[in-house]
Amino acid sequence: MRAAVMRRVGGPDVLVVEDLPEPLPGVGQSLVDVTLAGVNFDDLERRNGDHQPLSLPAVLGVDVVGRRRRDGRRVAVLLRDGGGYAQVVAAEDRHSIDLPDHVEDDQASGLTEQGCTAYGALMLAGRLRPGEAVAVSAAAGGVGHLAIQLALAYGANPVIGLASTAAKRELVTELGAHRVLDPAHGDLGEQLREASGGRGVDLFIDSVGGAAARSALDGLAPFGRLVSIGWRAGDDRSGDRCGPIQVSTEALTDRSIGCAGFWMRHVVEDRQLLCRIADELFDLSKRGQLVARIDRIVALTEVGQAHVAMAARVTAGKVLVDVNRER
Numbered sequence: 387m388r389a390a391v392m393r394r395v396g397g398p399d400v401l402v403v404e405d406l407p408e409p410l411p412g413v414g415q416s417l418v419d420v421t422l423a424g425v426n427f428d429d430l431e432r433r434n435g436d437h438q439p440l441s442l443p444a445v446l447g448v449d450v451v452g453r454r455r456r457d458g459r460r461v462a463v464l465l466r467d468g469g470g471y472a473q474v475v476a477a478e479d480r481h482s483i484d485l486p487d488h489v490e491d492d493q494a495s496g497l498t499e500q501g502c503t504a505y506g507a508l509m510l511a512g513r514l515r516p517g518e519a520v521a522v523s524a525a526a527g528g529v530g531h532l533a534i535q536l537a538l539a540y541g542a543n544p545v546i547g548l549a550s551t552a553a554k555r556e557l558v559t560e561l562g563a564h565r566v567l568d569p570a571h572g573d574l575g576e577q578l579r580e581a582s583g584g585r586g587v588d589l590f591i592d593s594v595g596g597a598a599a600r601s602a603l604d605g606l607a608p609f610g611r612l613v614s615i616g617w618r619a620g621d622d623r624s625g626d627r628c629g630p631i632q633v634s635t636e637a638l639t640d641r642s643i644g645c646a647g648f649w650m651r652h653v654v655e656d657r658q659l660l661c662r663i664a665d666e667l668f669d670l671s672k673r674g675q676l677v678a679r680i681d682r683i684v685a686l687t688e689v690g691q692a693h694v695a696m697a698a699r700v701t702a703g704k705v706l707v708d709v710n711r712e713r
């Protein structure tokens with residue numbers, strides 16, 4: 387089979403398409419012939435060596451869609467240890483989701499890893515209630531654009547999206563957000579209070595960390611929650627360092643606010659929860675309330691270029707790899 391393999395950490399050029407033997411399925415695993423593999427921001431950080439060390443050589447990619455060889459069923463698979471940028475994966479059956487006919491492969495790919503993350507951040511960690519004011523960082527991104535649509539579907543009001551360029555802000559407006567903010571434009575806490583009628587937001591979904599997350603805490607209403615789903619390495623547009631932040635319980639108590647985190651692993655490891663969330667997302671998709679925007683589908687040999695585009699922050703929505711196409 388063909389796969390984009392990395393034999394050392396480094397820039398996008400470390401991803402090289404090679405022939406590899408097909409994986410051997412273990413107990414509880416099935417071979418899946420992949421059609422599309424998702425690219426996630428974490429893949430870039432793993433490739434750079436900024437995130438969870440890899441044992442090399444490695445194949446990146448944590449979400450794929452394809453056909454299970456055993457029964458020909460169309461499935462989406464979440465791969466906790468990577469391996470997705472390849473024509474064949476050995477999928478854990480308990481991490482595979484059977485796809486209903488109405489969900490196309492590209493939509494399924496958008497809705498599983500990133501859709502479940504958006505759901506988990508809003509509904510499980512964030513405990514969103516209808517009528518609450520919600521703000522989402524990187525709102526045009528793979529997770530972010532689904533979080534905006536889900537917040538609307540679950541009755542949040544206002545729904546506020548943050549995005550760094552005019553084009554991305556326009557997209558977030560088209561998704562239905564009530565307000566769209568440029569996080570680099572002045573004090574974010576003040577912007578959040580202004581956009582929520584002076585109260586502050588009830589829920590802030592943070593994927594950047596650093597100064598933006600600290601300002602977002604200032605922009606929470608009493609009983610408001612900040613949910614962290616990750617953070618960037620490096621600097622944001624204002625030149626401030628991103629990364630995880632330290633929060634004192636005293637600061638939380640003083641303002642009756644809370645911080646929580648969400649990690650997909652805890653959904654993937656709970657089969658019932660994973661299937662329940664996937665069913666809910668597929669149902670919203672059927673009703674037209676949740677659409678994964680596909681930014682681009684690149685050939686397997688172009689996956690490095692997809693990483694470059696994501697790192698340059700020019701992608702909006704889901705980035706996919708057609709693993710059966712080479713240029």
Ligand SMILES: NC(=O)c1ccc[n+]([C@@H]2O[C@H](COP(=O)([O-])OP(=O)(O)OC[C@H]3O[C@@H](n4cnc5c(N)ncnc54)[C@H](OP(=O)(O)O)[C@@H]3O)[C@@H](O)[C@H]2O)c1
Nearest residue numbers: 426427524527528529549550593615616621648649650699
């Ligand atoms: N917790 C989990 O289980 C889980 C699962 C999946 C993803 N995630 C996290 O969710 C976040 C979004 O992931 P994604 O795959 O959907 O990526 P993405 O949102 O499509 O891309 C990342 C976006 O982050 C923003 N950003 C802010 N500061 C940045 C910086 N210094 N460098 C680069 N980008 C910066 C950019 O949007 P702007 O230009 O608009 O600021 C960029 O487009 C990531 O933090 C990822 O780690 C977490």
